[in-house]
Amino acid sequence: MTGKTPGGPAEIQVRALHKSFGDNEVLKGIDLEIGRGEVVCVIGPSGSGKSTLLRCVNLLEEPTKGQVFVGGTELTDPDVDIDAVRRRIGMVFQQFNLFPHLTVTENLTLPQRRVLRRGKAEAARVAAENLARVGLAEKADAYPSSLSGGQQQRVAIARSLSMGPDVMLFDEPTSALDPELVGDVLAVMRGLAQEGMTMMVVTHEMTFAREVADRVVFMDGGLIVEEGAPAQVIGAPRHARTRHFLSRLLDPAMAEVEEETSDRVGGSD
């Protein structure tokens, strides 16, 4: 538990969070705190609400009920300047979402110039710095479409970092990648964690969660079922649903047999 600061200031605070899409209640009361410099991985079956929770943390989804604080500012306050808060929160998407009409460097400089009002030279310097940080300095003038998925995702991370965020959110950052490209992206994220970035990561990469996370949160059916040190949650899960999920994840060949039981137990989806 390298970066964990027990009792330190909470960077992210989620209180009694509910989120419904029409009649479908996706989050059924989530309480979560992430301390400064802490790395938290959120795991769980698809449809468990983990991505929705992450998207609520920077208000890409508007919570139905409850509160979200980042760096002490309440995002759920109707009078909050959401654009100002979001500058402090980096977000990395499953589908990268680079701007395809801009070069790699422009992807990194345009948000700095337009949102942070940085000068041309400074924006270019910060962009070059962050591109080097993700190991893609030589792709500065390429267009996103000419990059592999793994490279695009690293550019997306560099784009977020260029805004100088206090917190980074990752929404299944490696799920859209070919297996052999996952490693480079995870390596960049590991580096970030070691530098002390506060990170909330929705992921299916158990090895990453086990080795990098300070804490693992397991969600199912819109609730946090269990949370704790990775060695405990992944290594010796207390709850049947966690064990069930992990066994299916680690041995997908067994999934078909167990699918129906899971529906009966979980009752979600």
Add this chain to the structure above:
Amino acid sequence: MAHTDKLVRPRRKGLTRRQRRSLSRGAQYALFVAAVIAFAVSADWGRLKNQFAQADIAEQMFPDVITLALKNTVLYTLSGFAVGLVLGMLIALMRLSSVGPYRWFAGVYIEIFRGLPALLIFIFIGVAVPLAFPGTEIVGGTYGKVALALGLVAAAYMAETIRAGIQAVPKGQMEAARSLGFSPARAMVSIIVPQAFRIILPPLTNELVLLFKDSSLVLFLGVTLEERELSKYGRDLASTTANSTPILVAGLCYLLVTIPLGFVVRRMESKAQEAVK
């Protein structure tokens, strides 16, 4: 292999599928060529040539047909396109707005101006506006009036095209921009609209071709000699020479512009297709 061949090949007659297909295609070609020849033979080319292709009349049209008429047609078209683009952009954004009255207004505007013939808009601009606002002059005289009339019509079509283009930009682009701290308006201007314009460049160019032809309606505004465009110029000359050659020449001048533009559109479309892959 011989065994499967027997199974696949139809038993009927001697012809294979391929042979029947080429036979049917040959028959179609023959019919088409026969129709063209029949048409060409039965037309009275001598009289047509007399009425439409008098070299000396065509000759006396130059250089005015280019330096005056075509120039004015191009000017009217471009000014109408510019007005239409700005207005269309505004209407498209209103149509997509979260503010109800904006959406409502944009919807009504589009329905009205798409539903009315451009001719009526020209008459309306020429007659109703001077009546409603006596003493006021539309900036730019005839040029301003044409730009306004063409622009009002074009805006309705362009607004729908632009709206479709904006909606074709993946949702993730707006999400990425917003999570970087862009305000909705700034994200629209910096990220979404530039991508939308790439998507809609071919249909917008098509709109330019349509406007180019619609600019002939300017004759309903009443224009001075200096303000005549291709159609009006051709018609005037046709009536003074009692010959239709000027009409043909004017028509060729339209094609001189629209055919290359059509070529450009197809090029852009196939390029856009490639970009998607």
